[in-house]
Amino acid sequence: MSDIKIGIDLGGSHVSVGVVDESFHIIEQCEKDFTIEEKKDLMNVAIDFMVETLKTLKDKYSFSKIGIGMAGTIRDGVVISSSNIGIKNFNIKKLLEEKTGVEVNISNDAMCAAIGEYVYSNLKEYEKILFLTLGTGIGGNILLNGKIVDDPEYQELGHTIIKENGIQCKCGKKGCFERYGSILVFKNKIIERLGLSYDISGPDLRKEIKINLEKVKDIIDEYLNNLVLGLTMLINKFNPDIVVIGGGFTRYDYMLLEPLKEKLYKSEKLIYKDVKIQIAKSGNDAGIIGASFIKD
Numbered sequence: 001m002s003d004i005k006i007g008i009d010l011g012g013s014h015v016s017v018g019v020v021d022e023s024f025h026i027i028e029q030c031e032k033d034f035t036i037e038e039k040k041d042l043m044n045v046a047i048d049f050m051v052e053t054l055k056t057l058k059d060k061y062s063f064s065k066i067g068i069g070m071a072g073t074i075r076d077g078v079v080i081s082s083s084n085i086g087i088k089n090f091n092i093k094k095l096l097e098e099k100t101g102v103e104v105n106i107s108n109d110a111m112c113a114a115i116g117e118y119v120y121s122n123l124k125e126y127e128k129i130l131f132l133t134l135g136t137g138i139g140g141n142i143l144l145n146g147k148i149v150d151d152p153e154y155q156e157l158g159h160t161i162i163k164e165n166g167i168q169c170k171c172g173k174k175g176c177f178e179r180y181g182s183i184l185v186f187k188n189k190i191i192e193r194l195g196l197s198y199d200i201s202g203p204d205l206r207k208e209i210k211i212n213l214e215k216v217k218d219i220i221d222e223y224l225n226n227l228v229l230g231l232t233m234l235i236n237k238f239n240p241d242i243v244v245i246g247g248g249f250t251r252y253d254y255m256l257l258e259p260l261k262e263k264l265y266k267s268e269k270l271i272y273k274d275v276k277i278q279i280a281k282s283g284n285d286a287g288i289i290g291a292s293f294i295k296d
């Protein structure tokens, strides 16, 4: 049996268990998208899936610990709050250790994704990196010389207010970046416009966008404008050498990245125009890779 690491990405719409080798590549992955019905009892559904999957993987690989990256504020294995998953003060570490018999480490998913992408893409040449995960919500971190800046002001970047008196956010504030810039917001607007099912798969949705491009052009444009607004605020505040975008957005980069860059560099409000913009090379896998070697 080969010695590997296990990383899990647990979000508001899916859970993904990955087997990660020594060179930070995912060699096997078991994923589950939550249905609308399952989302009502998300944590229990996710725990059952993780326990079952780990049992199966134990027959094939040797591992004594796992890492989980999940949205929210996490301290010592306890999820203090996670609005995307809908839990509070939940000791997931203790519960999973009892059920699986392996050591469980838990950390914030955006933090895992930033660290995972850093090692996978070898971003050592950059001193200051702004890593943003555009997924169900928006997670973000600043990496300074490869280390996460452990300062509240440098985290929760998705809850930067980009519109005064804007849309109500789950965090209590109004007009947060994630209410406009998450890939979920983008997808839901398209689903509504085209009258599709909220359970539609990613590949099917992308097909629909291609067929109905004319009908959704204004949604794409508005989404990009909001992204530019949020990115400009963050870049102006932190002056990073590079912005790396991960999360579900990476599945739409073929249509969104180039127009996003074009709009961003043209923005008169952007102060630091030499900033680089890049898609996470590990795609949506950064979270799993990072989670596989974190220590909570």
Ligand SMILES: [Zn+2]
Pocket (backbone or CB within 6 Å): 158, 159, 169, 170, 171, 172, 173, 176
């Ligand atoms: Zn918020």
